[in-house]
Amino acid sequence: MILTATEAARRISSGTLTAEAYARSCLEAVAAREPVVRAFAALDAEAALRAARELDAGPSRGPLNGVPFAVKDVIDTADLPTEMGSPIWQGYRPRVDAACVALSRAAGGVMLGKTVTAELAYVAPGPTTNPHDPAHTPGGSSSGSAAAVAAGMVPLALGTQTGGSVLRPASFCGVVGLKPSYGAIARPGMKLMADSLDTIGLMARTVEDANLFLAVLTAERPEPLPDIAPPRIGLCRTHLWDLAEPAAREAVENAARRLEAAGAVLRDVALPPDFAALTEARVTINDHEISRALAWEWEYRRAGLGGRVAATVERGRAIPRAAYAAAQEAAAAARARFPEAMAGCNALLTLGAAGEAPEGLASTGDSRFQGLWTLLHGPAVGLPTHCGPKGLPVGIQLVAPRHADRHLLAVTRWAMDRLGSPS
Amino acid sequence: MILTATEAARRISSGTLTAEAYARSCLEAVAAREPVVRAFAALDAEAALRAARELDAGPSRGPLNGVPFAVKDVIDTADLPTEMGSPIWQGYRPRVDAACVALSRAAGGVMLGKTVTAELAYVAPGPTTNPHDPAHTPGGSSSGSAAAVAAGMVPLALGTQTGGSVLRPASFCGVVGLKPSYGAIARPGMKLMADSLDTIGLMARTVEDANLFLAVLTAERPEPLPDIAPPRIGLCRTHLWDLAEPAAREAVENAARRLEAAGAVLRDVALPPDFAALTEARVTINDHEISRALAWEWEYRRAGLGGRVAATVERGRAIPRAAYAAAQEAAAAARARFPEAMAGCNALLTLGAAGEAPEGLASTGDSRFQGLWTLLHGPAVGLPTHCGPKGLPVGIQLVAPRHADRHLLAVTRWAMDRLGSPS
Structure with a gap:
């Protein structure tokens, strides 16, 4: 290597x-x-x-x-x-x-x-x-x-x-x-x-x-990550928890146990129930915006667009502006509430993906486990800490509110130093 | 014409x-x-x-x-x-x-x-x-x-x-x-x-x-603006009021009087006092982002950048990320509070610019009178309703919270129908 x-x-x-x-x-x-x-x-x-x-x-x-x-x-x-x-x-x-x-x-x-x-x-x-x-x-x-x-x-x-x-x-x-x-x-x-x-x-x-x-x-002077005291980490299963494979859930829970044993303060953090609607809000925003962003391709090179992109443009064009605006307002409100939803934690620990990489090359997998955090605009780090039953990597994810990038990286380094990669 | x-x-x-x-x-x-x-x-x-x-x-x-x-x-x-x-x-x-x-x-x-x-x-x-x-x-x-x-x-x-x-x-x-x-x-x-x-x-x-x-x-089906009942309009002088020329202030106050006479409900609306800090926040965001956006020009074609752009990149590079983040958070919070700050009005009526176009071509004028609303992310319409002492146009501005574009245009049409252009 x-x-x-x-x-x-x-x-x-x-x-x-x-x-x-x-x-x-x-x-x-x-x-x-x-x-x-x-x-x-x-x-x-x-x-x-x-x-x-x-x-x-x-x-x-x-x-x-x-x-x-x-x-x-x-x-x-x-x-x-x-x-x-x-x-x-x-x-x-x-x-x-x-x-x-x-x-x-x-x-x-x-x-x-x-x-x-x-x-x-x-x-x-x-x-x-x-x-x-x-x-x-x-x-x-x-x-x-x-x-x-x-x-x-x-x-x-x-x-x-x-x-x-x-x-x-x-x-x-x-x-x-x-x-x-x-x-x-x-x-x-x-x-x-x-x-x-x-x-x-x-x-x-x-x-x-x-x-x-x-x-x-980001055009900033690189500085080594600071050594930090054991952080407070929120184990956040989210509304998507049951949709993940056992290996992904076990990776998160195993990471939580080991980080707690290493001195971190672990607590369960449940996001406000209405955050569950953000998964659909992200799709609404995604489809509406893509359908406008691809205007040139759509109007002048439509035959060159793959079926799923074309379907998304059609779906997006059909979304009323009021629905798009509501999704954006829900996202903005959730971003504002997210720091408090962290319940005093330095970072949330959550699923990195649905599980191991699916077999075959036809699909790149389910984006919902990452998309929720993308919508919240905060930093998210994926760590390669676990393996699944097929011997393929299973990552965990640590997230924080927007602009907390450096802080999250420090917490992440603390966690990675203790978890390590699977042998 | x-x-x-x-x-x-x-x-x-x-x-x-x-x-x-x-x-x-x-x-x-x-x-x-x-x-x-x-x-x-x-x-x-x-x-x-x-x-x-x-x-x-x-x-x-x-x-x-x-x-x-x-x-x-x-x-x-x-x-x-x-x-x-x-x-x-x-x-x-x-x-x-x-x-x-x-x-x-x-x-x-x-x-x-x-x-x-x-x-x-x-x-x-x-x-x-x-x-x-x-x-x-x-x-x-x-x-x-x-x-x-x-x-x-x-x-x-x-x-x-x-x-x-x-x-x-x-x-x-x-x-x-x-x-x-x-x-x-x-x-x-x-x-x-x-x-x-x-x-x-x-x-x-x-x-x-x-x-x-x-x-x-916006890839939407055009529809004529609806006829609306006389709107509620907030006369919003903002913290920049005294910086504007008399002609600009008179245009706004004259428009307010005439719209009220035409049936609109007019009230004075004062933005929350901390909104005054948004003018500086916009500059912080502007400079920080431009200093990164122009990375290619700055690194490889610096001699081709005009002095004021180059100075902005230098200023922007020196802004600490924490100051940028604070400006962004202030902006996000103000956007969330803006609908309530409208005090039940359909639109705010405010200065369109500092006054008539300045003499000479060296400066394009002061952007603060528009920049506050740009930062708030809502729609803003400028209407050519008045003339200044030199016979040059002086506009007024109507603004609303984000996503209220169609509604603001309907209010604006109502207002423009009653104000008309200067002869």
């Missing part, structure tokens, strides 16, 4: 590793795994090595100096196509890098390639397989980003989440997924689908790496 | 006017006024006439059938450059139309050209002059859109508002400006600057036209 981003950046800056050697180790993993995993939609090994050599030839550019990263293919890059998993966008070459890519490169990151996305970051999957078992989905829509990090091809990758598109593939592939607060990572250059939900997030192998990458992506 | 959009669409659909003849009437106004007004950044008269003839040759495509519209040059169009008032973006040709342009065209609209924007929809003005007096600013940043509509070059134009970029030029140029609820018009293809504030809006000559265009832009 390749070095973490944090360790690699440290070694490259201190001269005990070259950016080129590190990039080569990533490319070796790509060569070994990509024929089966199929994480990349586009990759230019020579350009990456050239960029690495340039970094080696100069002073450190920043905290990601020499660290390769991959970019979900709904995020613009100037020097590789951005095809969005859609025939409509085949061959599309944006003029400039998305803001998040520009920040990553300016900090010394080496853009390795574009990762496979479900069609238009929605539900129809691409060719990526789960690195733990190619007969299973990697999840989606940030399929390639999760798979690339899980397969050791790259230590960091950018994803996007509108429903569960970062946290679900992170859970299925066994990596750390971070969906920061809505808006925390600037969106210029990202394909907007459901504008009030779309959030840029990231995949990493460690919480430390996620913290480093988030700082770069 | 050319026909309104509503009237032209009606005549074109009934066969008493051709789309081509209507487009020619617009182009004649362009030929007559553009040398001084300089509203357009790009215009392709032949393409517009070709599109009009195609519409004339077929059945009606929709409610804008044959109606020319102009597009602020920060909104993507596939067949004309999108240069954003910035040397960095010179010659940029997006692959596809923005969603709002696609919706307009699909409804039969004829894209006439791109209108001048202040640099990156911010503060540094382009060459546009005020159609009422070329020695005065048209306002900004949607300078060309307001001027083009005011000069009778086009009945409808798209703008964007992050502070006051639709309503201020509408007031200075004497046209109807509509900034709908945040998010009401889908943003794919618009240059994002301050993501949580950026709102696509429009200019028109009548409230009826604004209503028609809004329906098209």
